Amino acid sequence: MYRIRLHGRGGQGMKTASRILGAAFFMENFEVQDAQRYGAERRGAPIFAYVRAARGKINERGVIACPDLVVVADDTLVPVPAAGVMQGATEKTVLLIDSAISPEDWRQRLNAPGPVIIMPSSRRLNPSEIPYLGAECAGAAAGLIGAISRDTLKEAIRQELALMQPAVIGENVKIALAAFDQMTVHAGIVTEQDRSTAHGYETPGWIEVPTDDVSVAGPAIYKSATSVEVRTGLWRTMRPVIDHERCNRCTWVCGSFCPDSAISVGDDGYPRIDLDHCKGCLICVAQCPPHAIEAIAEADAAVREKKGAPL
Numbered sequence: 001m002y003r004i005r006l007h008g009r010g011g012q013g014m015k016t017a018s019r020i021l022g023a024a025f026f027m028e029n030f031e032v033q034d035a036q037r038y039g040a041e042r043r044g045a046p047i048f049a050y051v052r053a054a055r056g057k058i059n060e061r062g063v064i065a066c067p068d069l070v071v072v073a074d075d076t077l078v079p080v081p082a083a084g085v086m087q088g089a090t091e092k093t094v095l096l097i098d099s100a101i102s103p104e105d106w107r108q109r110l111n112a113p114g115p116v117i118i119m120p121s122s123r124r125l126n127p128s129e130i131p132y133l134g135a136e137c138a139g140a141a142a143g144l145i146g147a148i149s150r151d152t153l154k155e156a157i158r159q160e161l162a163l164m165q166p167a168v169i170g171e172n173v174k175i176a177l178a179a180f181d182q183m184t185v186h187a188g189i190v191t192e193q194d195r196s197t198a199h200g201y202e203t204p205g206w207i208e209v210p211t212d213d214v215s216v217a218g219p220a221i222y223k224s225a226t227s228v229e230v231r232t233g234l235w236r237t238m239r240p241v242i243d244h245e246r247c248n249r250c251t252w253v254c255g256s257f258c259p260d261s262a263i264s265v266g267d268d269g270y271p272r273i274d275l276d277h278c279k280g281c282l283i284c285v286a287q288c289p290p291h292a293i294e295a296i297a298e299a300d301a302a303v304r305e306k307k308g309a310p311l
């Protein structure tokens with residue numbers, strides 16, 4: 001199954017891109033899911049859309065946690081924690097990014113585990129072409145995937161944009177095909193990975209949850225300075241992990257930005273994260289100048305801890 005996540009800002013056409021890709025996969029006889037997730041309902045807010053496509057049944061639902069392809073239409077989203085652009089990326093995840101910065105720089109900045117490809121955008125030369133970004137992203141993604149033909153892409157765009165003026169449809173087709181053609185040199189770089197299956201799933205049995213008396217379950221706190229007792233670390237779904245090899249020990253940066261004062265300085269000058277009170281906002285990940293802080297899913301951190309692997 002192909003899992004594709006598209007990141008952009010409201011108004012940049014990521015919904016259109018996912019619709020076009022979904023329609024094109026469907027025309028190539030794939031089972032398809034395509035859906036969009038909006039943040040704040042306003043232009044410019046980070047949004048993402050996703051597409052799943054498989055030759056068989058798709059039993060997976062919800063957001064794509066481990067994408068095979070991440071398409072980023074706006075590179076200013078990368079440092080925005082709420083956008084979660086690199087979430088779940090592995091060494092097999094292809095990052096396609098619309099940016100004037102080189103792939104090597106992105107690899108270095110993001111500590112990106114997989115291939116990074118820059119979208120061959122004509123808009124940097126001609127900003128009036130911003131309205132065609134969705135079709136361009138879909139065309140470039142289709143070129144990288146290699147399972148969608150040029151004719152199918154063209155037909156999917158015509159179908160999805162059918163209510164538009166013929167000239168606008170024609171321009172979208174032209175830009176999408178140009179992006180497709182430029183990406184075919186990498187055709188097939190995006191691979192289908194079947195990481196999970198619903199086969200053999202056992203439904204959990206009934207779990208009896210004990211309840212406490214209200215005097216225990218809802219205590220009133222009258223003492224001051226008790227916030228340390230509130231383990232905000234329990235809110236965390238992503239954990240910041242510091243790579244000491246890359247860390248410059250400029251602890252005034254991460255330490256000052258942490259809204260929960262969860263970063264202190266150890267005797268060796270390196271920052272320490274208080275995981276009992278780090279709520280996982282990932283502001284430190286975005287602010288660290290040499291990108292020495294990685295965000296890993298708590299579930300993965302738990303597995304690493306169990307194996308005694310370094311965190």
Ligand code: SF4
Pocket residue numbers: 242246247248249250251252253254255271287288289290291292293
């Ligand atoms: S900001 Fe980054 S490099 Fe600087 S001390 Fe914190 S983790 Fe290290």
Ligand code: SF4
Pocket residue numbers: 240257258259260261262263273277278279280281282283284285
């Ligand atoms: S993730 Fe947020 S709360 Fe945790 S250490 Fe980083 S900035 Fe502080």
